[in-house]
Amino acid sequence: xxxxxxxxxxxxxxxxxxxxxxxxxxxxxxxxxxxxxxxxxxxxxxxxxxxxxxxxxxxxxxxxxxxxxxxxxxxxxxxxxxxxxxxxxxxxxxxxxxxxxxxxxxxxxxxxxxxxxxxxxxxxxxxxxxxxxxxxxxxxxxxxxxxxxxxxxxxxxxxxxxxxxxxxxxxxxxxxxxxxxxxxxxxxxxxxxxxxxxxxxxxxxxxxxxxxxxxxxxxxxxxxxxxxxxxxxxxxxxxxxxxxxxxxxxxxxxxxxxxxxxxxxxxxxxxxxxxxxxxxxxxxxxxxxxxxxxxxxxxxxxxxxxxxxxxxxxxxxxxxxxxxxxxxxxxxxxxxxxxxxxxxxxxxxxxxxxxxxxxxxxxxxxxxxxxxxxxxxxxxxxxxxxxxxxxxxxxxxxxxxxxxxxxxxxxxxxxxxxxxxxxxxxxxxxxxxxxxxxxxxxxxxxxxxxxxxxxxxxxxxxxxxxxxxxxxxxxxxxxxxxxxxxxxxxxxxxxxxxxxxxxxxxxxxxxxxxxxxxxxxxxxxxxxxxxxxxxxxxxxxxxxxxxxxxxxxxxxxxxxxxxxxxxxxxxxxxxxx
Ligand code: HEM
Ligand code: HEM
Numbered sequence: 205x206x207x208x209x210x211x212x213x214x215x216x217x218x219x220x221x222x223x224x225x226x227x228x229x230x231x232x233x234x235x236x237x238x239x240x241x242x243x244x245x246x247x248x249x250x251x252x253x254x255x256x257x258x259x260x261x262x263x264x265x266x267x268x269x270x271x272x273x274x275x276x277x278x279x280x281x282x283x284x285x286x287x288x289x290x291x292x293x294x295x296x297x298x299x300x301x302x303x304x305x306x307x308x309x310x311x312x313x314x315x316x317x318x319x320x321x322x323x324x325x326x327x328x329x330x331x332x333x334x335x336x337x338x339x340x341x342x343x344x345x346x347x348x349x350x351x352x353x354x355x356x357x358x359x360x361x362x363x364x365x366x367x368x369x370x371x372x373x374x375x376x377x378x379x380x381x382x383x384x385x386x387x388x389x390x391x392x393x394x395x396x397x398x399x400x401x402x403x404x405x406x407x408x409x410x411x412x413x414x415x416x417x418x419x420x421x422x423x424x425x426x427x428x429x430x431x432x433x434x435x436x437x438x439x440x441x442x443x444x445x446x447x448x449x450x451x452x453x454x455x456x457x458x459x460x461x462x463x464x465x466x467x468x469x470x471x472x473x474x475x476x477x478x479x480x481x482x483x484x485x486x487x488x489x490x491x492x493x494x495x496x497x498x499x500x501x502x503x504x505x506x507x508x509x510x511x512x513x514x515x516x517x518x519x520x521x522x523x524x525x526x527x528x529x530x531x532x533x534x535x536x537x538x539x540x541x542x543x544x545x546x547x548x549x550x551x552x553x554x555x556x557x558x559x560x561x562x563x564x565x566x567x568x569x570x571x572x573x574x575x576x577x578x579x580x581x582x583x584x585x586x587x588x589x590x591x592x593x594x595x596x597x598x599x600x601x602x603x604x605x606x607x608x609x610x611x612x613x614x615x616x617x618x619x620x621x622x623x624x625x626x627x628x629x630x631x632x633x634x635x636x637x638x639x640x641x642x643x644x645x646x647x648x649x650x651x652x653x654x655x656x657x658x659x660x661x662x663x664x665x666x667x668x669x670x671x672x673x674x675x676x677x678x679x680x681x682x683x684x685x686x687x688x689x690x691x692x693x694x695x696x697x698x699x700x701x702x703x704x705x706x707x708x709x710x711x712x713x714x715x716x717x718x719x720x721x722x723x724x725x726x727x728x729x730x731x732x733x734x735x736x737x738x739x740x741x742x743x744x745x746x747x748x749x750x751x752x753x754x755x756x757x758x759x760x761x762x763x764x765x766x767x768x769x770x771x772x773x774x775x776x777x778x779x780x781x
């Protein structure tokens with residue numbers, strides 16, 4: 205017994221399991237604290253009400269007088285008379301800004317609730333709600349997989365074995381989290397940029413049900429050992445994946461009809477990207493599942509095509525489209541260059557569709573085909589740079605907003621990861637580097653740097669931009685700040701540790717050292733990955749809480765403080781009696 209307690213794997217697992225328990229205990233403490241303070245506030249409020257009901261008329265008019273004083277405002281033309289006021293440097297307008305960068309920013313309240321039909325709002329929120337659920341569940345599985353690297357004997361159940369849970373994690377975060385959130389946002393963006401309504405809400409709900417059923421059934425099947433036995437990210441059996449594809453096909457139909465009935469002449473660039481991504485994903489899924497390319501080298505080429513078209517032409521293309529809508533909306537300024545966005549659109553289609561075989565450098569696939577993939581991977585520098593520059597130039601002039609916006613840091617981080625993560629991909633495709641990194645954990649670091657750093661951070665930016673505007677409920681700045689920092693530090697710890705470890709492992713293999721030495725070498729790096737992963741996972745719980753606060757406001761007890769609040773109570777009491 206004592207021996208097993210000394211096992212580092214067991215100790216680490218216990219620590220990792222303790223983290224959420226401690227977190228839950230803190231939550232309980234916060235709840236109890238709130239309950240006590242609410243009860244005290246209730247008592248205080250009762251006392252205030254009683255006191256106010258006994259106020260003399262003189263005291264009430266003194267309050268009215270004070271209220272007037274407090275609400276007094278200059279007309280704005282005292283100094284200029286009838287001339288127009290000019291304040292190009294914002295010396296007066298921005299006099300109230302706070303000038304030190306805060307870690308947990310308090311955010312300016314959104315001015316206006318966006319006016320869209322309630323039933324459209326509901327559909328968008330349903331999509332987003334389901335995606336948050338899958339993010340939580342999918343990354344709980346990811347967290348457990350990370351723990352298994354440091355404690356491989358954590359369980360001995362076939363349903364929870366590494367080989368079965370890994371695809372549960374990847375497919376759940378791909379199709380459940382990222383895809384569902386993206387389609388949800390598109391149900392908001394497509395009608396807005398066409399100044400029209402969603403063509404058919406019922407189709408939207410059917411699409412949501414089909415996508416959810418695919419992820420649910422797919423995960424159960426994978427855990428039970430029923431899979432496609434094909435390559436990565438297409439492990440769901442074909443009947444399950446066809447549910448997902450039909451869901452997407454229905455949404456494409458809905459979107460195209462919505463665009464058809466648009467009231468604007470132009471088709472805004474977001475719609476170019478979003479609709480193309482949806483068309484691509486159906487093509488990609490069909491190619492990946494058609495039976496006649498599933499043997500020998502053909503299967504390998506199909507796998508490469510599927511994997512990178514999946515991440516590039518589905519996740520990346522779709523999110524870029526959403527970025528071109530939400531970033532300008534958040535900043536309240538136009539996209540820097542429409543032409544750059546179109547250049548990025550066409551060059552991405554040209555190069556991304558050719559890079560599939562860079563996953564299999566030095567394989568038996570024809571050498572010329574690998575070379576084309578490497579050249580196209582370098583070509584990707586064009587759309588990635590065009591996109592990143594366009595986003596950064598759109599943000600320029602708004603850097604001061606980083607101080608008081610909790611949303612902008614999410615955008616900035618996602619754009620930085622867009623550039624660095626993609627450039628890392630280009631570098632990985634070279635023969636010399638691929639020789640070192642392929643088969644190591646470097647690929648896992650790259651997957652998370654991109655799917656997490658780019659896609660997930662972008663989706664969070666959109667969520668914090670859109671949901672408060674839809675519901676007019678803001679999440680608490682402190683929990684958004686916590687979400688941001690835990691996720692950012694977590695992903696950096698996760699990826700940097702894996703990149704260092706895998707480079708050392710690759711060099712060790714090139715020195716022809718025994719395989720097991722590489723495993724031993726990776727142990728501390730896997731531990732760091734588990735720690736980074738735990739931070740990311742906790743940040744998702746906080747995000748789920750923020751999501752809840754954005755759709756359901758907290759009904760707290762407020763003690764009146766200002767004269768106008770006190771007078772409001774007095775007037776209600778007078779009206780009642
Ligand atoms: C310029 C753009 C990019 C290039 C050239 C590129 C290149 C690569 C290469 C060469 C690999 C294979 C590494 C190996 O197996 O040795 C890879 C893997 C991967 N990339 Fe990228 N990448 C790019 C952008 C992205 C983006 C934007 C995403 C996600 C949105 C992404 C997600 C992935 C994933 C998930 C894998 C792992 C696939 C697997 O399971 O084997 N990449 N990338
Ligand atoms: C708490 C957060 C997360 C943790 C702890 C986590 C952990 C893991 C682990 C342990 C693996 C297996 C790696 C291996 O086989 O060596 C994995 C694979 C993967 N995860 Fe995550 N993950 C998280 C979040 C996400 C998210 C949000 C996404 C995408 C949106 C994602 C996408 C992937 C992909 C694409 C792979 C396959 C990697 C490859 O083959 O290169 N993960 N993850």
